[in-house]
Amino acid sequence: MKILIRNGRVIDPANNIDGVLDILAEFSKISKVAKNIRNGADKTIDAEGKIVIPGLVDMHVHLREPGREDKETICSGTKAALKGGVTSVLAMPNTSPAMDNRDAIKLLKGIIAKSAKANVVISGAITRERLGRELTDISALKQEGVLAITDDGASVDDDKLMLEAFKIAKVAGIPVICHSEDKALSAKGVVNLGLTSMRLGLRGISRESEYKRVARDIELAKKAGAWVHIAHVSCKESLDIIAKAKKNGVTVTCDTAPHYFALDESAVLGFDPNFKMNPPLRSKEDVQAIKEGLKSGVIDAIASDHAPHTENEKDIEFERAEFGVIGLETELAVSIAELVEAGILDWQGLVKKMSLNPAKILGLDKGTLSAGQDADIIIVNPDAEWVVQKETLICKSKNSCFLGRKLKGAVEYTVLGGKVVYKK
């Protein structure tokens, strides 16, 4: 099987390519990127006027299986991913059972082999049942194939335990992904602490609860010489701390999610739980800082923190609703609108944040269009306008914070391992 993608604007930051080129994929690999490839392909796709980039790598996705198949399954989540142009996802370990031992991971790998539509890679838990009390056998998890460890949704409060985790992760050669939140400081909050929490009469989540824990996580990682990755950065102070650590040579990377640069806390004022996430939507100044962080490179990656929840758990009283929003189907279009159209990132920059860099962080051989690479390629129509609607989202849950928003930029084709797996 040979696929030829013709005349698209090919953007591949790993090879510093931005130009109108053809791509030939043979079997599962990319065989050639050049002008006017003349080769008897089985299938030719005309990509004139379209953008052709490596498939996106989303390093923060809750697929909910095993345990909460009513919210999402490996199958439904990866279908949604392909529609959003995401060809590889890192599955978060807060499933039931949690990914805290080899058997659980074997079980997950079995489900992936059977039902995943996209490339799913796995993260393991730092502590047993993600309770922050006892470390998992991190080396064993690594042998089972996890690409990172994280207790996402929780942070390990015990400094000694966390330091130990960093030390073992360093030996295992995998990054530790930190949901940096001091729950003693976020104190059952549900929205950003300040005028928003005051106006709504809801408990607030302080910025301190995030950035103090970011500082601690970086400090411990530095002590252990380990790779720390801070997930879903939402506030300015966290970025300042990360920027400083980077300057001082600490191995730290971080990501943010589209809602942290596309929305600010004012979105919450109607008590719509589709704007409830953790960390919470922050101030306009924070949104600005996140955009600057993306531009300057302090923020390495964009990840969706795709967190599906059923309507029964989401469309209820705000303070009782679950935290989190879905994002696989909207992350690319939202990022195009808020970053590329707004002149904050160029296309190469966007591809770095959404494909190349997360692949590098996870040690995945993805995110480029070099010859010999897996042919994970997406074709994007940058001018296609669409409105985010419950009815057209294919994710099992519909808790999007972008419902009703008009977006520009849609995936027309997703090619995974040399096969067309999604076509608009």
Add this chain to the structure above:
Amino acid sequence: MSWNRKDLLGLEELTREEIELILATAESFKEISTREIKKVPALRGKTVVNLFYEPSTRTRVSFEVAAKRLSADVINIATETSSVKKGETLIDTGRNIEALKADIIVVRHNASGAAAMLARHVSISVVNAGDGWHEHPTQALLDIFTLKEKLGRIEGLKVSIVGDIAHSRVARSNIWGLTKLGAKVTVCAPKLLIPPAIEEMGAVVTNDIDAALKCADAVNVLRMQFERDEGAAFPEQLEYFKNYGITNERLAKAKRDIVVMHPGPINRGIEMASDVADGANSVILEQVTNGIAVRMAVLFLVAQAQDKLVVRG
């Protein structure tokens, strides 16, 4: 000026003109309660459902009396919520009430935003009778109505609100309403009971009760809910009375005709001395009387707006 909202969820979203319209409507309704036959047919054939998820006597009774004086049929539903039940009941209950062809739901709920959520899910009118710490618009409206009746105006008045501001929906609604009408609001409480960013709502903050009383035209004293489990934030009861309780000694240093208000029920000897509650400056019972007129006005206006929506189709 006409009223176009099917719901009353809070004072934050209202304009000054809308608040003034409610007050003017209440003024015209107040006289009805003094008649021998205390009833007008304004809401005849309408059904008002009081849906109370929190214990309340005075607000519920006040709404019931208000609805009945307008000739509406009233149904009271009192129910307990449990956070474990994840609130599945509120939307379902609201839809059931709508299916009964009721016209207005008056809702009291312990979750902030509950009234707004209900209003999103039903097309009949929703009146917020208190949601969590968020708003209690009719209480603030009756406070403002009483103040205006006593002092003749709101513009330029200095009003101090004393007590647990952080957890008070009465405080929030009063701050929005009073500042929109041009009053200067001071809030006074121990530091831990002052929420962050309250200055950005237009209120001045002090921890000194004497300073809060000194130039005030009125003081609104909030009920201290010691049953609330907020841990360290709450002072000891006696300590609180000593530092923040409204006593005649403290009032002696304030303006002679300072208006003393309380949304009730009063903890006598905790936030307010008994002789102050019953004293010459107290308008606490007048507030209760005015509550009827204000709630009549609110029920009347939302029902009218609903009728207009129906006519427009």
